[in-house]
Amino acid sequence: MRRPNILLTGTPGVGKTTLGKELAARVGATYVNVGDLAKEGELYEGFDEEYECPILDEDRVIDELEDKMNEGGVIVDYHGCDFFPERWFHIVFVLRTENSFLYDRLENRGYKGKKLQDNIQCEIFQTIYEEAMSSYKEEIVHQLPSNTPEDLERNLDQIIQWIEQWMKDNN
Numbered sequence: 461m462r463r464p465n466i467l468l469t470g471t472p473g474v475g476k477t478t479l480g481k482e483l484a485a486r487v488g489a490t491y492v493n494v495g496d497l498a499k500e501g502e503l504y505e506g507f508d509e510e511y512e513c514p515i516l517d518e519d520r521v522i523d524e525l526e527d528k529m530n531e532g533g534v535i536v537d538y539h540g541c542d543f544f545p546e547r548w549f550h551i552v553f554v555l556r557t558e559n560s561f562l563y564d565r566l567e568n569r570g571y572k573g574k575k576l577q578d579n580i581q582c583e584i585f586q587t588i589y590e591e592a593m594s595s596y597k598e599e600i601v602h603q604l605p606s607n608t609p610e611d612l613e614r615n616l617d618q619i620i621q622w623i624e625q626w627m628k629d630n631n
């Protein structure tokens with residue numbers, strides 16, 4: 461049985477992990493959080509002094525995931541999307557959150573100053589949406605509103621419907 465691979469991307473705090481874990485649980489897919497994977501395997505190549513965070517070793521992340529992606533049925537969660545092989549994903553969802561909601565979520569996490577401003581600006585400038593549109597075929601890139609619990613439920617329903625249709629069409 462072939463199953464699709466799904467990429468969930470967007471600015472930090474838009475709700476990728478919340479959606480991804482729930483989706484994986486409901487459809488029995490494999491959930492991969494690239495940030496956690498990198499941390500566990502120390503898949504880093506240096507340290508970014510400006511942002512005070514380790515720099516992802518993209519090649520090692522790709523090597524680590526390749527076999528799993530070829531099997532299908534994987535939901536990948538990451539706040540960037542331009543370094544994954546394009547062939548991995550059957551659909552890409554960019555979660556979008558209005559400023560006021562995102563601001564509160566990031567502040568609740570303890571983000572402040574430049575880190576808070578940079579992330580808010582990333583969302584205002586649709587940085588990740590544009591990254592997705594230039595990294596994948598435009599017709600497989602979809603934006604999803606992610607402001608409220610109702611949005612979350614609607615997104616889950618829509619993605620589950622899409623998966624069911626994909627499996628009918630491809631098996």
Ligand SMILES: Nc1ncnc2c1ncn2[C@@H]1O[C@H](COP(=O)(O)OP(=O)(O)OP(=O)(O)O)[C@@H](O)[C@H]1O
Pocket residue numbers: 470471472473474475476477478479538539565606607608609610611612
């Ligand atoms: N649709 C939603 N409505 C209301 N709150 C939400 C929604 N989705 C997520 N949240 C809340 O927003 C916060 C951030 O969500 P989450 O951790 O899933 O974001 P993320 O995109 O995975 O962030 P990061 O990229 O930093 O890992 C959490 O407190 C979560 O409960």
Ligand SMILES: [Mg+2]
Pocket residue numbers: 476477478537
């Ligand atoms: Mg997350």
